[in-house]
Amino acid sequence: MTAEFIVESLDACLEKFIPSDAQELKEITKILYGKSLQKIEISKAENIACTNNFELKGYKFVALTEQLRKPRIVRVGLIQNSIVLPTSAPIEEQRNALHARIGTIIESAASLGVNIICLQEAWTMPFAFCTREKFPWSEFAESAEDGPTTSFVQKLAARCNMVIISPILERDESHGEVLWNTAVVVSNSGKVLGKHRKNHIPRVGDFNESTYYSEGNTGHPVFETYFGRIAINICYGRHHPQNWMMFGVNGAEIVFNPCATVGDLSEPLWYIEARNAAIANSYFTCAINRVGTEIFPNAFTSGDGKPEHRDFGYFYGSSYVAAPDGSRTPGLSRVRDGLLVAELDLNLCRQIKDYWGFQMTQRLDLYAKSLMDAVKPDYKSPIIKE
Numbered sequence: 001m002t003a004e005f006i007v008e009s010l011d012a013c014l015e016k017f018i019p020s021d022a023q024e025l026k027e028i029t030k031i032l033y034g035k036s037l038q039k040i041e042i043s044k045a046e047n048i049a050c051t052n053n054f055e056l057k058g059y060k061f062v063a064l065t066e067q068l069r070k071p072r073i074v075r076v077g078l079i080q081n082s083i084v085l086p087t088s089a090p091i092e093e094q095r096n097a098l099h100a101r102i103g104t105i106i107e108s109a110a111s112l113g114v115n116i117i118c119l120q121e122a123w124t125m126p127f128a129f130c131t132r133e134k135f136p137w138s139e140f141a142e143s144a145e146d147g148p149t150t151s152f153v154q155k156l157a158a159r160c161n162m163v164i165i166s167p168i169l170e171r172d173e174s175h176g177e178v179l180w181n182t183a184v185v186v187s188n189s190g191k192v193l194g195k196h197r198k199n200h201i202p203r204v205g206d207f208n209e210s211t212y213y214s215e216g217n218t219g220h221p222v223f224e225t226y227f228g229r230i231a232i233n234i235c236y237g238r239h240h241p242q243n244w245m246m247f248g249v250n251g252a253e254i255v256f257n258p259c260a261t262v263g264d265l266s267e268p269l270w271y272i273e274a275r276n277a278a279i280a281n282s283y284f285t286c287a288i289n290r291v292g293t294e295i296f297p298n299a300f301t302s303g304d305g306k307p308e309h310r311d312f313g314y315f316y317g318s319s320y321v322a323a324p325d326g327s328r329t330p331g332l333s334r335v336r337d338g339l340l341v342a343e344l345d346l347n348l349c350r351q352i353k354d355y356w357g358f359q360m361t362q363r364l365d366l367y368a369k370s371l372m373d374a375v376k377p378d379y380k381s382p383i384i385k386e
């Protein structure tokens with residue numbers, strides 16, 4: 001039997017097959033990634049990354065020096081990971097194992113001076129929504145304010161002086177105990193700053209999430225943290241340019257995009273969407289995807305004619321950061337757990353706004369009026385025919 005062929009990383013492929021001193025490598029890198037990024041010093045955490053088997057990469061985005069404003073330097077961390085225990089293990093053991101693994105990676109990020117870190121979508125659990133089974137998966141849901149995961153994250157955030165974005169399956173105990181797909185934002189003080197609930201719920205392939213929760217009701221909040229103004233566009237929301245736009249309109253400087261998505265469905269879209277959002281909205285974007293293949297105890301189907309199966313396909317990782325000038329980091333591995341650290345100068349957001357003028361030239365008033373008309377029941381689209 002031949003071993004399955006796996007491309008570990010697109011970026012590593014380039015380095016493998018184009019000689020490092022070839023002129024082509026420089027040119028191709030510039031075309032693919034934009035302005036070249038310096039690597040940052042990560043040796044402090046390399047040992048722990050090696051012992052704990054996760055990839056570690058670090059890059060720096062620079063901005064022009066200004067006369068009146070000091071640089072606004074912030075380090076962000078993106079964590080991608082596979083589940084630790086099989087999906088058949090007791091719920092609490094699965095969650096605790098993930099807490100322990102991610103705790104180790106967050107501590108490494110702290111040693112590299114990371115100020116804001118974001119975990120992947122529904123990081124405390126397997127992405128079990130494909131199954132449409134309510135039990136036992138709904139038992140992973142917990143309070144955003146004082147559930148076990150938020151308590152765990154609060155302690156880490158205070159100890160590491162780090163803002164932590166913790167996307168979980170939320171149980172809203174004050175409103176009929178319903179579930180939501182929620183990102184909890186914990187401040188570097190350890191307090192819960194707030195939460196955002198996923199605005200767009202997929203109904204595609206095995207993404208049967210609408211069986212569990214509805215579209216979020218928290219709008220497009222921007223969280224003013226000690227290190228900068230941040231927002232979260234959860235997974236499928238990345239296909240909606242208006243969702244990205246509203247976080248920009250509301251003043252975000254960094255938008256995190258915690259995801260769980262699989263190769264056959266979305267990999268060709270992956271490097272385009274968050275990067276395009278960074279360009280269109282003059283902010284930084286951080287796209288994070290889980291890794292691995294999760295096998296569930298019972299076979300399921302999704303009404304698409306495919307034979308029953310017990311897995312979702314492979315989650316392809318490839319987390320990356322994109323800047324308002326269109327440059328981006330290489331992605332993390334497609335198969336390994338990893339921590340990507342990026343140093344940003346938030347002054348770049350305004351500099352790019354001044355340079356490209358997208359905020360000045362956009363026509364929000366015109367779109368608002370056109371959209372108000374388009375949502376009326378008696379709307380007729382203004383198609384002009386001969």
Ligand SMILES: NC(=O)NCCC(=O)O
Nearest residue numbers: 202207235236260261266
């Ligand atoms: N988790 C989630 O929203 N996935 C949907 C698939 C995708 O957007 O690529």
